[in-house]
Amino acid sequence: MNSHDPAHVAAAGLEADAVSLRHVLGEGFTSNGPLASAAVAFTATAAFGLGALPLAFALAAVVALTWINTPFQFSRRIASAGGLYAFLRESVGPRIGFSGSVAYFFYYVLIVPANALVAAGLLEYAASQAGLRLPAWSWLAVVPAMILPAYAISYFRLRPSLTYGVITGAVEAVVLVSLSVLLIAHAGHHNTISVLNPRHALNGWGGVAIAMGIAATALGGPDAVVSLGEEARGGRRTIRRALLITQTSVIGLYLLFSYAATVGWGLAKMAGFSAAPAPLLTLTHTVAGPVGEAAITVLVLNSIIGVNLAVNIAMGRMLLDQARMGAVPRRLARIHPVHRTPVAALTVTVIVQLAVAYAAGAAWGLIDGFIVCIVAATAGAILSQLIANIGLIRYRSRLGAGAVTGIAIPALAVSLLAFAVYGNFFPVTYPAVTGPVTVAGCCAAALAWAARVRHRTATPVLAESAAELV
Secondary structure, eight states: OOTTOHHHHHHOOOOTTOBOHHHHHHHHHHHHOHHHHHHTHHHHHHHHHGGGHHHHHHHHHHHHHHHHHHHHHHTTTOBOTTTHHHHHHHHTOHHHHHHHHHHHHHHHHTHHHHHHHHHHHHHHHHHHHTTOOOOTTHHHHHHHHHHHHHHHHHHSOHHHHHHHHHHHHHHHHHHHHHHHHHHHHHHGGGOOGGGGOGGGSTTTHHHHHHHHHHHHHHHOOGGGGGGGTTTBTTHHHHHHHHHHHHHHHHHHHHHHHHHHHHHHHOGGGTHHHHHSSOHHHHHHHHHHHHHHHHHHHHHHHHHHHHHHHHHHHHHHHHHHHHHHTTSSOGGGGOOOTTTOSOHHHHHHHHHHHHHHHHHHHHHHHHHHHHHHHHHHHHHHHHHHHHHHHHHHHHHHHHHTOOHIIIIIHHHHHHHHHHHHHHHHHSSOOTTTTHHHHHHHHHHHHHHHHHTTSOOOOOOOBOOSSGGGGO
Protein backbone atom coordinates (compact mmCIF):
# COMPACT_ATOMS: atom_id res chain seq x y z
CA MET A 1 0.00 0.00 0.00
CA ASN A 2 1.26 3.50 -0.80
CA SER A 3 2.12 5.35 2.42
CA HIS A 4 0.02 8.29 1.27
CA ASP A 5 -3.05 6.18 0.52
CA PRO A 6 -6.13 7.72 2.22
CA ALA A 7 -6.81 4.50 4.11
CA HIS A 8 -3.28 4.52 5.50
CA VAL A 9 -3.59 8.19 6.43
CA ALA A 10 -6.79 7.52 8.32
CA ALA A 11 -5.11 4.71 10.25
CA ALA A 12 -2.06 6.77 11.21
CA GLY A 13 -1.84 8.00 14.78
CA LEU A 14 0.52 9.86 17.06
CA GLU A 15 3.63 7.84 17.90
CA ALA A 16 3.47 6.28 21.37
CA ASP A 17 6.62 6.30 23.55
CA ALA A 18 8.30 8.64 21.06
CA VAL A 19 10.02 10.94 23.57
CA SER A 20 11.68 10.71 27.01
CA LEU A 21 11.64 13.08 30.00
CA ARG A 22 14.58 14.98 28.49
CA HIS A 23 12.56 15.76 25.36
CA VAL A 24 9.44 16.67 27.32
CA LEU A 25 11.55 19.11 29.34
CA GLY A 26 12.70 20.54 26.01
CA GLU A 27 9.08 21.29 25.11
CA GLY A 28 8.51 22.98 28.48
CA PHE A 29 11.58 25.20 28.33
CA THR A 30 11.29 26.00 24.63
CA SER A 31 7.63 26.93 24.89
CA ASN A 32 8.65 29.46 27.53
CA GLY A 33 11.62 30.78 25.54
CA PRO A 34 13.67 32.58 28.22
CA LEU A 35 15.46 34.96 25.86
CA ALA A 36 12.37 35.56 23.74
CA SER A 37 10.45 36.45 26.91
CA ALA A 38 13.28 38.73 28.04
CA ALA A 39 12.91 40.61 24.76
CA VAL A 40 9.13 40.39 24.38
CA ALA A 41 7.13 39.74 27.55
CA PHE A 42 9.45 41.71 29.84
CA THR A 43 9.01 44.77 27.64
CA ALA A 44 5.22 44.54 27.82
CA THR A 45 5.26 43.83 31.56
CA ALA A 46 7.52 46.81 32.23
CA ALA A 47 5.07 49.12 30.45
CA PHE A 48 2.75 48.68 33.44
CA GLY A 49 5.04 47.41 36.20
CA LEU A 50 7.75 50.05 35.65
CA GLY A 51 10.08 50.12 38.65
CA ALA A 52 7.96 47.50 40.44
CA LEU A 53 8.70 44.94 37.73
CA PRO A 54 10.19 42.43 40.21
CA LEU A 55 7.08 42.77 42.40
CA ALA A 56 4.90 41.95 39.39
CA PHE A 57 6.99 38.85 38.68
CA ALA A 58 6.98 37.80 42.33
CA LEU A 59 3.16 37.90 42.37
CA ALA A 60 3.07 36.24 38.95
CA ALA A 61 5.22 33.44 40.37
CA VAL A 62 2.48 32.70 42.90
CA VAL A 63 -0.07 32.70 40.07
CA ALA A 64 2.13 30.40 37.98
CA LEU A 65 2.49 27.93 40.84
CA THR A 66 -1.28 27.83 41.32
CA TRP A 67 -1.70 27.39 37.56
CA ILE A 68 0.77 24.53 37.34
CA ASN A 69 -1.06 22.75 40.15
CA THR A 70 -4.05 22.36 37.84
CA PRO A 71 -2.39 20.37 34.99
CA PHE A 72 -0.30 18.57 37.60
CA GLN A 73 -3.42 17.30 39.36
CA PHE A 74 -5.30 16.48 36.17
CA SER A 75 -2.25 14.58 34.91
CA ARG A 76 -2.74 12.12 37.76
CA ARG A 77 -5.43 10.54 35.62
CA ILE A 78 -5.62 12.08 32.15
CA ALA A 79 -2.92 11.91 29.47
CA SER A 80 -4.09 13.18 26.11
CA ALA A 81 -2.82 15.12 23.11
CA GLY A 82 -5.68 17.51 23.85
CA GLY A 83 -3.89 18.75 26.97
CA LEU A 84 -5.98 21.36 28.73
CA TYR A 85 -8.91 20.69 26.38
CA ALA A 86 -9.01 17.08 27.60
CA PHE A 87 -8.94 18.28 31.21
CA LEU A 88 -11.74 20.76 30.62
CA ARG A 89 -14.10 18.48 28.74
CA GLU A 90 -13.78 15.87 31.48
CA SER A 91 -14.32 18.31 34.36
CA VAL A 92 -16.76 20.96 33.10
CA GLY A 93 -18.26 19.19 30.09
CA PRO A 94 -17.65 19.35 26.34
CA ARG A 95 -19.38 22.69 25.70
CA ILE A 96 -17.76 24.88 28.34
CA GLY A 97 -14.61 22.81 27.90
CA PHE A 98 -14.43 23.67 24.21
CA SER A 99 -15.03 27.37 24.92
CA GLY A 100 -12.24 27.36 27.52
CA SER A 101 -9.92 25.57 25.12
CA VAL A 102 -10.49 28.32 22.54
CA ALA A 103 -9.24 30.85 25.10
CA TYR A 104 -6.26 28.58 25.72
CA PHE A 105 -5.64 28.36 21.96
CA PHE A 106 -5.49 32.15 21.73
CA TYR A 107 -3.21 32.28 24.77
CA TYR A 108 -0.57 30.28 22.96
CA VAL A 109 -1.15 31.10 19.31
CA LEU A 110 -1.22 34.90 19.77
CA ILE A 111 2.23 34.77 21.33
CA VAL A 112 3.56 33.85 17.87
CA PRO A 113 2.46 37.04 16.01
CA ALA A 114 3.58 39.05 19.04
CA ASN A 115 6.99 37.42 18.71
CA ALA A 116 7.11 38.09 14.98
CA LEU A 117 6.28 41.79 15.39
CA VAL A 118 8.84 42.31 18.13
CA ALA A 119 11.43 40.47 16.03
CA ALA A 120 10.82 42.95 13.22
CA GLY A 121 11.42 45.82 15.63
CA LEU A 122 14.49 44.08 16.99
CA LEU A 123 16.00 43.75 13.52
CA GLU A 124 15.23 47.38 12.73
CA TYR A 125 17.07 48.42 15.88
CA ALA A 126 20.03 46.11 15.20
CA ALA A 127 20.29 47.45 11.66
CA SER A 128 20.23 51.06 12.88
CA GLN A 129 23.04 50.27 15.32
CA ALA A 130 25.05 49.05 12.35
CA GLY A 131 24.33 52.26 10.41
CA LEU A 132 21.71 50.67 8.17
CA ARG A 133 18.10 51.71 7.59
CA LEU A 134 15.64 49.00 6.70
CA PRO A 135 12.71 49.89 4.41
CA ALA A 136 9.34 50.47 6.05
CA TRP A 137 7.93 47.29 4.52
CA SER A 138 10.70 45.04 5.89
CA TRP A 139 8.46 43.76 8.70
CA LEU A 140 6.28 42.10 6.06
CA ALA A 141 9.19 39.80 5.25
CA VAL A 142 10.28 39.30 8.87
CA VAL A 143 6.86 37.92 9.90
CA PRO A 144 7.00 34.77 7.73
CA ALA A 145 10.73 34.43 8.43
CA MET A 146 9.87 34.05 12.13
CA ILE A 147 6.73 31.92 11.72
CA LEU A 148 7.32 29.54 8.82
CA PRO A 149 10.57 27.87 10.00
CA ALA A 150 8.80 26.72 13.17
CA TYR A 151 5.98 25.31 11.07
CA ALA A 152 8.45 23.46 8.85
CA ILE A 153 10.23 21.90 11.85
CA SER A 154 6.99 20.90 13.59
CA TYR A 155 5.80 19.19 10.38
CA PHE A 156 8.38 16.44 10.82
CA ARG A 157 8.83 13.86 13.56
CA LEU A 158 8.51 14.99 17.17
CA ARG A 159 11.78 13.71 18.65
CA PRO A 160 14.22 15.79 16.51
CA SER A 161 12.11 18.91 17.12
CA LEU A 162 12.35 18.47 20.89
CA THR A 163 16.07 17.67 20.76
CA TYR A 164 16.49 21.13 19.26
CA GLY A 165 14.46 22.47 22.19
CA VAL A 166 16.65 20.77 24.80
CA ILE A 167 19.82 22.37 23.40
CA THR A 168 18.25 25.78 22.90
CA GLY A 169 16.73 25.87 26.39
CA ALA A 170 20.03 25.02 28.08
CA VAL A 171 21.95 27.69 26.16
CA GLU A 172 19.33 30.37 26.89
CA ALA A 173 19.27 29.64 30.61
CA VAL A 174 23.06 29.96 30.89
CA VAL A 175 23.09 33.20 28.88
CA LEU A 176 20.27 34.83 30.86
CA VAL A 177 21.79 33.94 34.24
CA SER A 178 25.18 35.28 33.12
CA LEU A 179 23.65 38.51 31.84
CA SER A 180 21.70 38.96 35.09
CA VAL A 181 24.83 38.57 37.21
CA LEU A 182 26.68 41.13 35.08
CA LEU A 183 23.80 43.63 35.33
CA ILE A 184 23.50 43.29 39.11
CA ALA A 185 27.24 43.72 39.53
CA HIS A 186 27.22 46.73 37.19
CA ALA A 187 24.36 48.37 39.14
CA GLY A 188 26.54 48.62 42.25
CA HIS A 189 24.97 50.86 44.90
CA HIS A 190 21.75 51.12 42.82
CA ASN A 191 20.76 47.65 44.01
CA THR A 192 17.67 48.10 46.21
CA ILE A 193 14.61 46.33 47.63
CA SER A 194 12.42 49.27 46.59
CA VAL A 195 11.60 47.28 43.46
CA LEU A 196 8.98 45.53 45.63
CA ASN A 197 7.08 48.78 46.32
CA PRO A 198 3.86 49.05 44.22
CA ARG A 199 4.09 52.84 44.12
CA HIS A 200 6.76 52.45 41.44
CA ALA A 201 4.22 50.83 39.09
CA LEU A 202 1.94 52.67 36.66
CA ASN A 203 -1.11 53.76 38.72
CA GLY A 204 0.12 51.77 41.70
CA TRP A 205 -1.68 48.47 42.25
CA GLY A 206 -3.63 48.94 39.00
CA GLY A 207 -0.42 48.74 37.03
CA VAL A 208 0.79 45.86 39.16
CA ALA A 209 -2.40 43.92 38.32
CA ILE A 210 -1.89 44.26 34.56
CA ALA A 211 1.83 43.59 34.86
CA MET A 212 1.17 40.53 37.00
CA GLY A 213 -1.13 39.09 34.34
CA ILE A 214 1.40 39.64 31.56
CA ALA A 215 4.23 38.35 33.74
CA ALA A 216 2.21 35.23 34.54
CA THR A 217 1.87 34.69 30.79
CA ALA A 218 5.64 35.09 30.50
CA LEU A 219 6.09 32.46 33.20
CA GLY A 220 3.73 30.18 31.34
CA GLY A 221 4.77 27.61 28.81
CA PRO A 222 5.66 24.62 30.99
CA ASP A 223 2.02 23.52 30.89
CA ALA A 224 2.47 22.89 27.15
CA VAL A 225 4.08 19.56 28.04
CA VAL A 226 0.65 18.05 28.76
CA SER A 227 0.02 17.92 25.00
CA LEU A 228 2.69 15.19 24.81
CA GLY A 229 0.69 12.86 27.06
CA GLU A 230 0.10 10.31 24.30
CA GLU A 231 3.68 10.40 23.01
CA ALA A 232 5.80 10.62 26.17
CA ARG A 233 7.51 7.51 27.51
CA GLY A 234 6.18 6.99 31.01
CA GLY A 235 3.00 8.94 30.24
CA ARG A 236 1.50 10.66 33.27
CA ARG A 237 4.55 10.27 35.51
CA THR A 238 6.84 11.90 32.94
CA ILE A 239 4.42 14.77 32.33
CA ARG A 240 4.08 15.52 36.04
CA ARG A 241 7.84 15.54 36.61
CA ALA A 242 8.36 17.83 33.63
CA LEU A 243 5.70 20.25 34.90
CA LEU A 244 7.44 20.66 38.25
CA ILE A 245 10.99 20.91 36.91
CA THR A 246 10.29 23.41 34.16
CA GLN A 247 7.94 25.67 36.12
CA THR A 248 10.16 26.06 39.17
CA SER A 249 13.24 26.61 36.99
CA VAL A 250 11.54 29.29 34.89
CA ILE A 251 10.28 31.11 37.99
CA GLY A 252 13.76 31.27 39.50
CA LEU A 253 15.27 32.45 36.24
CA TYR A 254 12.74 35.24 35.69
CA LEU A 255 12.77 36.53 39.25
CA LEU A 256 16.52 36.94 38.88
CA PHE A 257 16.34 38.70 35.53
CA SER A 258 13.41 40.97 36.47
CA TYR A 259 15.47 42.35 39.33
CA ALA A 260 18.65 42.59 37.23
CA ALA A 261 16.85 44.39 34.40
CA THR A 262 15.26 46.91 36.78
CA VAL A 263 18.41 47.89 38.67
CA GLY A 264 20.47 47.64 35.49
CA TRP A 265 18.22 50.07 33.65
CA GLY A 266 17.49 52.24 36.69
CA LEU A 267 14.41 51.99 38.92
CA ALA A 268 13.39 55.61 38.31
CA LYS A 269 13.96 55.29 34.55
CA MET A 270 11.82 52.22 33.83
CA ALA A 271 9.28 54.23 31.83
CA GLY A 272 11.96 54.35 29.16
CA PHE A 273 12.48 50.58 29.27
CA SER A 274 9.21 49.66 27.57
CA ALA A 275 9.48 52.65 25.22
CA ALA A 276 12.94 51.60 24.02
CA PRO A 277 13.02 49.73 20.69
CA ALA A 278 15.11 46.87 22.12
CA PRO A 279 15.78 47.26 25.87
CA LEU A 280 17.36 43.80 26.18
CA LEU A 281 19.95 44.71 23.57
CA THR A 282 20.58 48.04 25.25
CA LEU A 283 21.21 46.32 28.58
CA THR A 284 23.47 43.75 26.93
CA HIS A 285 25.48 46.47 25.19
CA THR A 286 26.00 48.15 28.57
CA VAL A 287 27.72 45.15 30.15
CA ALA A 288 28.95 43.09 27.17
CA GLY A 289 29.59 45.59 24.41
CA PRO A 290 28.68 45.30 20.70
CA VAL A 291 29.89 41.69 20.41
CA GLY A 292 27.65 40.56 23.25
CA GLU A 293 24.78 42.57 21.79
CA ALA A 294 25.17 40.87 18.40
CA ALA A 295 25.30 37.43 20.02
CA ILE A 296 22.16 38.12 22.07
CA THR A 297 20.34 39.31 18.95
CA VAL A 298 20.99 36.01 17.18
CA LEU A 299 20.04 33.99 20.25
CA VAL A 300 16.80 35.96 20.76
CA LEU A 301 15.73 35.37 17.16
CA ASN A 302 16.49 31.66 17.57
CA SER A 303 14.54 31.67 20.85
CA ILE A 304 11.54 33.22 19.13
CA ILE A 305 11.55 30.47 16.51
CA GLY A 306 11.87 27.92 19.33
CA VAL A 307 8.83 29.35 21.15
CA ASN A 308 6.85 29.31 17.93
CA LEU A 309 7.85 25.68 17.37
CA ALA A 310 6.71 24.65 20.86
CA VAL A 311 3.42 26.49 20.37
CA ASN A 312 2.82 24.61 17.12
CA ILE A 313 3.58 21.27 18.77
CA ALA A 314 1.11 21.92 21.61
CA MET A 315 -1.69 23.66 19.75
CA GLY A 316 -1.51 21.37 16.72
CA ARG A 317 -2.17 18.44 19.02
CA MET A 318 -4.97 20.22 20.84
CA LEU A 319 -6.71 20.95 17.52
CA LEU A 320 -6.19 17.33 16.55
CA ASP A 321 -7.94 16.20 19.72
CA GLN A 322 -10.77 18.68 19.20
CA ALA A 323 -11.27 17.23 15.72
CA ARG A 324 -11.25 13.68 17.08
CA MET A 325 -13.99 14.70 19.51
CA GLY A 326 -16.01 16.38 16.77
CA ALA A 327 -15.72 19.90 18.22
CA VAL A 328 -14.05 21.18 15.02
CA PRO A 329 -14.09 19.73 11.46
CA ARG A 330 -12.88 16.14 11.58
CA ARG A 331 -10.47 16.60 8.68
CA LEU A 332 -8.25 18.53 11.10
CA ALA A 333 -7.53 15.16 12.73
CA ARG A 334 -5.41 14.10 9.74
CA ILE A 335 -2.01 12.77 10.80
CA HIS A 336 0.97 12.46 8.47
CA PRO A 337 1.45 8.75 7.70
CA VAL A 338 5.25 8.93 7.90
CA HIS A 339 6.09 11.71 10.36
CA ARG A 340 3.11 10.95 12.64
CA THR A 341 2.38 14.66 13.18
CA PRO A 342 -1.01 16.46 12.98
CA VAL A 343 -0.31 18.20 9.68
CA ALA A 344 -3.82 19.56 9.04
CA ALA A 345 -4.09 21.12 12.50
CA LEU A 346 -0.56 22.53 12.23
CA THR A 347 -1.41 24.17 8.91
CA VAL A 348 -4.52 25.85 10.31
CA THR A 349 -2.52 27.04 13.32
CA VAL A 350 0.16 28.70 11.21
CA ILE A 351 -2.43 30.36 8.95
CA VAL A 352 -4.03 31.96 12.03
CA GLN A 353 -0.61 33.13 13.23
CA LEU A 354 0.27 34.77 9.90
CA ALA A 355 -3.16 36.40 9.54
CA VAL A 356 -3.08 37.91 13.05
CA ALA A 357 0.50 39.16 12.67
CA TYR A 358 -0.24 40.97 9.41
CA ALA A 359 -3.59 42.33 10.64
CA ALA A 360 -2.14 43.65 13.92
CA GLY A 361 0.95 45.10 12.25
CA ALA A 362 -1.08 46.82 9.54
CA ALA A 363 -3.71 48.17 11.94
CA TRP A 364 -1.52 49.38 14.81
CA GLY A 365 2.13 49.16 13.79
CA LEU A 366 4.84 47.02 15.35
CA ILE A 367 4.72 48.31 18.94
CA ASP A 368 0.97 48.70 19.46
CA GLY A 369 0.29 45.59 17.37
CA PHE A 370 2.59 43.65 19.66
CA ILE A 371 0.84 45.06 22.76
CA VAL A 372 -2.58 44.07 21.40
CA CYS A 373 -1.41 40.51 20.70
CA ILE A 374 0.34 39.99 24.03
CA VAL A 375 -2.54 41.44 26.10
CA ALA A 376 -4.97 39.26 24.13
CA ALA A 377 -2.79 36.23 24.87
CA THR A 378 -2.87 37.21 28.55
CA ALA A 379 -6.66 37.38 28.45
CA GLY A 380 -6.78 33.91 26.87
CA ALA A 381 -4.53 32.56 29.60
CA ILE A 382 -6.62 34.10 32.37
CA LEU A 383 -9.98 32.91 31.00
CA SER A 384 -8.82 29.35 30.30
CA GLN A 385 -7.12 29.03 33.67
CA LEU A 386 -10.20 30.36 35.48
CA ILE A 387 -12.29 27.60 33.92
CA ALA A 388 -9.61 24.97 34.50
CA ASN A 389 -9.30 25.76 38.21
CA ILE A 390 -13.05 25.68 38.68
CA GLY A 391 -13.03 22.37 36.82
CA LEU A 392 -10.34 21.01 39.13
CA ILE A 393 -12.46 21.79 42.19
CA ARG A 394 -15.38 19.90 40.61
CA TYR A 395 -13.26 16.95 39.46
CA ARG A 396 -10.97 16.62 42.50
CA SER A 397 -12.59 13.50 43.98
CA ARG A 398 -12.02 11.52 40.78
CA LEU A 399 -8.38 12.61 40.77
CA GLY A 400 -7.80 11.70 44.39
CA ALA A 401 -6.69 15.28 45.10
CA GLY A 402 -6.76 16.48 48.71
CA ALA A 403 -8.38 19.59 50.15
CA VAL A 404 -5.26 21.71 49.66
CA THR A 405 -4.41 20.75 46.07
CA GLY A 406 -8.00 20.19 44.98
CA ILE A 407 -9.78 23.10 46.66
CA ALA A 408 -7.53 25.64 48.41
CA ILE A 409 -4.93 26.15 45.69
CA PRO A 410 -7.40 26.37 42.78
CA ALA A 411 -9.57 28.73 44.86
CA LEU A 412 -6.50 30.93 45.43
CA ALA A 413 -5.79 30.77 41.70
CA VAL A 414 -9.33 31.96 40.91
CA SER A 415 -8.89 34.91 43.29
CA LEU A 416 -5.57 35.93 41.75
CA LEU A 417 -6.94 35.51 38.24
CA ALA A 418 -9.94 37.67 39.10
CA PHE A 419 -7.47 40.38 40.17
CA ALA A 420 -5.72 39.99 36.81
CA VAL A 421 -9.07 40.25 34.99
CA TYR A 422 -9.69 43.58 36.69
CA GLY A 423 -6.27 44.78 35.62
CA ASN A 424 -6.72 43.68 32.02
CA PHE A 425 -10.17 45.23 31.51
CA PHE A 426 -10.15 48.31 33.76
CA PRO A 427 -9.42 51.03 33.02
CA VAL A 428 -10.32 50.49 29.40
CA THR A 429 -7.55 51.64 27.07
CA TYR A 430 -7.38 51.47 23.30
CA PRO A 431 -6.00 49.59 21.43
CA ALA A 432 -4.90 47.19 24.23
CA VAL A 433 -8.51 46.35 25.16
CA THR A 434 -9.12 45.11 21.60
CA GLY A 435 -7.37 41.84 22.40
CA PRO A 436 -9.29 40.78 25.54
CA VAL A 437 -12.61 41.77 23.96
CA THR A 438 -11.85 39.74 20.83
CA VAL A 439 -10.81 36.69 22.83
CA ALA A 440 -13.90 36.90 25.04
CA GLY A 441 -16.09 37.23 21.93
CA CYS A 442 -14.48 34.19 20.31
CA CYS A 443 -15.03 32.16 23.49
CA ALA A 444 -18.71 33.15 23.50
CA ALA A 445 -18.98 32.15 19.84
CA ALA A 446 -17.26 28.83 20.62
CA LEU A 447 -19.79 28.17 23.38
CA ALA A 448 -22.65 28.79 20.94
CA TRP A 449 -20.98 26.59 18.32
CA ALA A 450 -20.43 23.77 20.81
CA ALA A 451 -24.13 23.76 21.58
CA ARG A 452 -24.81 22.96 17.91
CA VAL A 453 -22.30 20.18 17.30
CA ARG A 454 -22.23 16.64 18.60
CA HIS A 455 -19.08 15.69 20.47
CA ARG A 456 -17.78 12.17 20.58
CA THR A 457 -17.41 10.42 23.89
CA ALA A 458 -14.21 11.68 25.51
CA THR A 459 -11.57 8.93 25.71
CA PRO A 460 -8.56 10.24 27.63
CA VAL A 461 -5.80 7.86 28.59
CA LEU A 462 -6.58 7.05 32.21
CA ALA A 463 -4.51 5.64 35.02
CA GLU A 464 -4.78 1.85 35.11
CA SER A 465 -4.59 1.50 38.87
CA ALA A 466 -5.03 3.55 41.98
CA ALA A 467 -1.31 3.26 42.65
CA GLU A 468 -0.58 5.29 39.55
CA LEU A 469 -2.56 8.21 40.97
CA VAL A 470 0.11 8.78 43.62
